[in-house]
Amino acid sequence: MQEQQTQLAQIKAQNKIRVGTLASASNYYQAVQGEQGFEYELSQAFADYLGVELEIVPFFNLSDMFERLESGDLDIIASGLTYNKVRAQQYRYGPTYRTISQKLVYKQGRVRPREFDDLDGNFTVIAKSSHSLTLQKIKKSNPDLTWQETEELDEEELLQAVIDGEIDYTLADSHTLSLFRRYHPNLSIGFSVTRNDPIAWILNKSKDDSLYALLVPFFGEVKQSNQLYVLEEKYFGHVRQFNYVNTLAYIEAIKETLPTYRPWFEQYAGSLDWRLLAALSYQESMWNPRAKSPTGVRGIMMLTRSTAKQVGVTNRLEPEQNIRGGAKYLAKLVKRIPDRIPQPDRTWLALAAYNVGWGHVNDARIITEQQGASPDKWADVKKRLPLLIKKRYYRKTRYGYARGDVAVKYVDNIRRYYDALVWLDENNALAPEPETPKVEKAAQPSKEPVNNDKTEPTPSLSPEEKSKQGENNTQQSQ
Numbered sequence: 001m002q003e004q005q006t007q008l009a010q011i012k013a014q015n016k017i018r019v020g021t022l023a024s025a026s027n028y029y030q031a032v033q034g035e036q037g038f039e040y041e042l043s044q045a046f047a048d049y050l051g052v053e054l055e056i057v058p059f060f061n062l063s064d065m066f067e068r069l070e071s072g073d074l075d076i077i078a079s080g081l082t083y084n085k086v087r088a089q090q091y092r093y094g095p096t097y098r099t100i101s102q103k104l105v106y107k108q109g110r111v112r113p114r115e116f117d118d119l120d121g122n123f124t125v126i127a128k129s130s131h132s133l134t135l136q137k138i139k140k141s142n143p144d145l146t147w148q149e150t151e152e153l154d155e156e157e158l159l160q161a162v163i164d165g166e167i168d169y170t171l172a173d174s175h176t177l178s179l180f181r182r183y184h185p186n187l188s189i190g191f192s193v194t195r196n197d198p199i200a201w202i203l204n205k206s207k208d209d210s211l212y213a214l215l216v217p218f219f220g221e222v223k224q225s226n227q228l229y230v231l232e233e234k235y236f237g238h239v240r241q242f243n244y245v246n247t248l249a250y251i252e253a254i255k256e257t258l259p260t261y262r263p264w265f266e267q268y269a270g271s272l273d274w275r276l277l278a279a280l281s282y283q284e285s286m287w288n289p290r291a292k293s294p295t296g297v298r299g300i301m302m303l304t305r306s307t308a309k310q311v312g313v314t315n316r317l318e319p320e321q322n323i324r325g326g327a328k329y330l331a332k333l334v335k336r337i338p339d340r341i342p343q344p345d346r347t348w349l350a351l352a353a354y355n356v357g358w359g360h361v362n363d364a365r366i367i368t369e370q371q372g373a374s375p376d377k378w379a380d381v382k383k384r385l386p387l388l389i390k391k392r393y394y395r396k397t398r399y400g401y402a403r404g405d406v407a408v409k410y411v412d413n414i415r416r417y418y419d420a421l422v423w424l425d426e427n428n429a430l431a432p433e434p435e436t437p438k439v440e441k442a443a444q445p446s447k448e449p450v451n452n453d454k455t456e457p458t459p460s461l462s463p464e465e466k467s468k469q470g471e472n473n474t475q476q477s478q
Helices: 007-014 038-050 062-071 130-139 155-163 174-180 212-224 227-236 244-256 258-268 274-285 305-310 319-336 345-356 358-370 378-389 404-426 463-467
Strands: 016-022 029-031 034-036 053-059 091-093 098-100 102-107 124-126 148-150 170-173 187-192 197-199 202-204
Touching: 007 016, 007 038, 016 038, 016 062, 034 038, 038 053, 038 212, 038 227, 053 062, 062 202, 098 174, 102 130, 102 155, 102 174, 124 130, 124 155, 124 170, 130 170, 155 170, 155 174, 155 187, 170 174, 174 187, 174 227, 212 227, 227 378, 244 258, 244 404, 258 274, 258 319, 274 319, 274 345, 274 404, 305 319, 319 345, 345 358, 345 378, 345 404, 358 378, 358 404, 378 404
Parallel strands: 016 053, 124 148
Antiparallel strands: 029 034, 091 202, 098 197, 102 170, 102 187
16 A cells, blocks of 8 residues: 655645635735735745645635634745634644734724724724634623624725724724725724734644644744745835834825925936835925925935936935936945845945945945855844944944934835835726826925935945945045
């Protein structure tokens, strides 16, 4: 009698691993540049670790996904699901790799609930979800707690239902809520229902241990190599901080002000994404063509006098010229970064250089390399940029003191603005642009000065390039 193949042997024989996930911004989605998502990339890394192809299977409700796991049509569920004792009786959890919290969400304008007894309205969560299991546990000590469950809506659709007034309350995982609030600032948090819930992949408990046995060293490796941190930074690192007033003002500016300047952002973006250029401009000036900082940088892209001269701008207060010049300067920064650095890291590094100067960014990259991390990964460099305000670090660098902490916040802000623009654009929610741009609809300038200490870029850390780091790195006059 022929011995039955192990689960791992079957995967190897088929040369593919089948991974189920809920389609969402935090797990898996189709973007213009292809398949994206934290769980998608982590699953791809595991498929590479096994040496097989990845077959990602997106779902729109939990019930279908778990049924497919039980039937053997899926090998793993990788969907950011939290560990639960009830679910663990039926399924097998892999190693924990992240933690989240569950939040009670309501729409801005209602009285804030601070506990379940304050709820006054429709409270709906996803059926058979971690949220449902959490509420079932709480109900044992709070028998008056009631809620409704749905299999028709996913987590993001429930959040949208809160915004639209179709329901009054729901539960959301902290990472999903952070992503969603970028473009829906009217969502508010009443209170945390749980804290530090462990997340893990889920396997069929009836299968053998062969696949599970490789999950343990895989997660150990991605943690040790910093790969897990890099992925977390890519998808969630820039959305942890939320400011209701600023986000609301940005969404309003997208509706009222952006249509005025959008044609020029599109016209002069070149190889850049016009939405990235627009996001950069909003961070610099809030789309105010007459913005001016105390250091003398001016215009909608906040160019210094010397930068304007470099890129052929004769009047920094003329928005078309300023946008053209800012686009040209950013493209120049991106181009000077070593070709070996992939996207999106090269763009984030270029944005940091737009703010604080390439010389300082390169100083941070050298520190990053000295500390054993990768100077080509933004996730590693952003940890070291703030060190440039500390004497024991900057006194050993070529370009000295710099507000690297400001540059990190600067890049994070632009990434949030960019994400919101992309989402609104791809969902056809941007206001139509006017036929002819008009300059009178400028937004008010930021009350805080913009640090725009730009330097010419020198883009590498090889020994030969280090020796030439000072070339073309003279600080521009402000």
